[in-house]
Amino acid sequence: MKMRIGVIFGCQTVEHEVSVISAVQAMFNMNKDKYEVIPIYISKEKEWYTGDLLKDIANYKDLDNLKRYAKKVVLYNKDGRFVLQNKKGLKTIIDEIDIAFPIVHGVQAEDGTVQGYLDMIGIPYVGSDLYAGVVGQDKVFMKQIFTACDIPIPKYLWFFDSEYYEDKEEIIKRIKELEFPVIIKPAKLGSSVGINRVNKIKDLEDAIEDSMGYDNKIVVEEVITDLIEVNCSVLGNYEYQELSAIEEVMSTEEFLSYSDKYIGGAKGTKSKGMASTNRIIPARIDEKLTKEVKSLAKKVFKILNASGVTRIDFLIDKKKNKVYVNEINSIPGSLAFYLWEPIGKGYKKLLDELITLTIRSYKNKNKKIYSFATNILQNPTNLKGGKGKFSKLN
Numbered sequence: 001m002k003m004r005i006g007v008i009f010g011c012q013t014v015e016h017e018v019s020v021i022s023a024v025q026a027m028f029n030m031n032k033d034k035y036e037v038i039p040i041y042i043s044k045e046k047e048w049y050t051g052d053l054l055k056d057i058a059n060y061k062d063l064d065n066l067k068r069y070a071k072k073v074v075l076y077n078k079d080g081r082f083v084l085q086n087k088k089g090l091k092t093i094i095d096e097i098d099i100a101f102p103i104v105h106g107v108q109a110e111d112g113t114v115q116g117y118l119d120m121i122g123i124p125y126v127g128s129d130l131y132a133g134v135v136g137q138d139k140v141f142m143k144q145i146f147t148a149c150d151i152p153i154p155k156y157l158w159f160f161d162s163e164y165y166e167d168k169e170e171i172i173k174r175i176k177e178l179e180f181p182v183i184i185k186p187a188k189l190g191s192s193v194g195i196n197r198v199n200k201i202k203d204l205e206d207a208i209e210d211s212m213g214y215d216n217k218i219v220v221e222e223v224i225t226d227l228i229e230v231n232c233s234v235l236g237n238y239e240y241q242e243l244s245a246i247e248e249v250m251s252t253e254e255f256l257s258y259s260d261k262y263i264g265g266a267k268g269t270k271s272k273g274m275a276s277t278n279r280i281i282p283a284r285i286d287e288k289l290t291k292e293v294k295s296l297a298k299k300v301f302k303i304l305n306a307s308g309v310t311r312i313d314f315l316i317d318k319k320k321n322k323v324y325v326n327e328i329n330s331i332p333g334s335l336a337f338y339l340w341e342p343i344g345k346g347y348k349k350l351l352d353e354l355i356t357l358t359i360r361s362y363k364n365k366n367k368k369i370y371s372f373a374t375n376i377l378q379n380p381t382n383l384k385g386g387k388g389k390f391s392k393l394n
C-alpha cells in the first residue's frame with residue numbers, strides 16, 4: 001500500500017501565499033508511485049480543508065470558490081489512526097494520512113505552532129520539531145543562541161515596543177551607538193515584511209513604528225554595506241548533515257524585498273516562489289569563504305537540533321571578507337529544492353529522502369521515554385503528605 005502523505009500548508013500568516021506556492025510545487029513533485037498525496041490547506045481564517053482541487057495552483061485565484069468546493073475537515077488521532085473528518089454535517093472520515101508534511105512559512109505556522117499540534121496528536125511529521133521552529137522564527141532568540149555559540153552575526157540590539165513607548169529617547173540613544181546605516185526588523189516576521197533600512201537618524205522613528213505594527217519585539221542591526229548574500233541548504237538531522245550548492249541572491253532594491261523573493265525579476269516573470277529569485281549558483285565566492293559558509297551552515301543546523309531540509313542565509317562583507325550568519329529558515333521557501341538540483345539531487349529524490357528521514361527519526365523518538373507507566377493518581381492517599389491531603393509538589 002502506498003504511504004499517505006498529508007501536505008499541510010497555508011495558515012494565518014503574512015507568508016500564506018508563499019506557502020501555497022511551496023506546497024503545490026512539492027505535491028506536484030512527489031513520487032506518485034510511492035506516495036498518495038493528500039493536500040491539507042489551512043485558510044487565513046484557520047479552517048482546515050482537503051480535496052484534490054487543492055493541488056492545482058490555478059484554483060487559488062478565487063479563494064471563495066475554492067473553499068466552497070473543498071471539504072472542511074479536522075485532523076485528529078482516532079485510536080492511533082490519523083484521520084481527516086468532515087467538520088460539517090455527518091462526521092464522516094474523508095481521508096486518512098500516515099505522515100504529515102508541513103510546508104508552512106512564518107508565524108503561527110512554521111514557528112512551532114503546526115509542529116506542536118502534530119506532536120499533540122502524535123503523528124510523525126517531516127522536518128524540524130517545534131524547538132527549532134521557535135528559534136528559527138524569533139530573530140532575538142536566534143541571535144542570542146548564535147552569540148552564545150560563537151556564530152558571527154552583525155552587531156545588533158533589540159527592545160520591546162512597550163519600552164519604546166515608555167522611553168523613546170533611551171532607545172534612540174542606544175541605537176545611535178550602532179554604526180549607520182542600520183536595518184530595523186520585527187523579530188518574528190519573514191519574507192522581508194516590515195523591514196526597513198535607515199540611513200539617517202531622522203528616519204529612525206518611522207521605520208521603528210512600521211516594524212512595531214507587526215511585532216512587539218524589534219531588532220535593530222548594523223547594515224553590512226559591501227554585501228554579498230549567499231544561502232546554503234542543509235539536509236539531515238542531529239546525527240548527519242548534508243550540504244547543498246551555495247546560491248548568491250541578488251536584490252533589485254537596497255535589500256531583498258518581498259517582490260525580489262516571490263514576484264520575480266524586473267522583467268515581470270511569473271511568480272514561482274523562492275525558486276524565481278534572481279540568483280547565481282554557485283555563488284561567486286572563493287574557496288576559503290565557501291568552506292567557512294559550509295562549516296557555519298552545518299554548525300547552525302546542529303546547534304538548533306534542526307531536521308529535514310533548512311536554508312541558512314549569510315551576509316558577506318566583500319571588503320572585509322567576513323562572513324555573518326543572517327538567519328535559518330526551518331522550512332525554506334520552495335523547500336530550497338533548486339539548491340539540491342545542481343548537485344544531482346532532483347526534487348523527487350529530495351522529497352523521498354525527507355520522508356525516509358522522518359520515518360527513521362520517528363522510530364528513534366519512540367524509543368525515548370515520554371511518560372511513566374505508573375500512575376501515582378491511582379492511589380491518592382499514598383501521595384507524599386499523607387491521607388487525602390495534597391502535599392506541595394517539588
Ligand SMILES: Nc1ncnc2c1ncn2[C@@H]1O[C@H](COP(=O)(O)OP(=O)(O)O)[C@@H](O)[C@H]1O
Nearest residue numbers: 154183189190191192193221222223224255256
Ligand atoms: N544586517 C544586514 N545588512 C545588510 N542587509 C541586510 C541585513 N539584514 C537583512 N538584510 C537584508 O534584508 C533582507 C531580509 O532580512 P532578513 O533578516 O533575512 O528577514 P526575513 O526573515 O524577512 O527574510 C535580507 O535578505 C537582506 O537582503
Ligand SMILES: [Mg+2]
Nearest residue numbers: 191192313327
Ligand atoms: Mg531572510
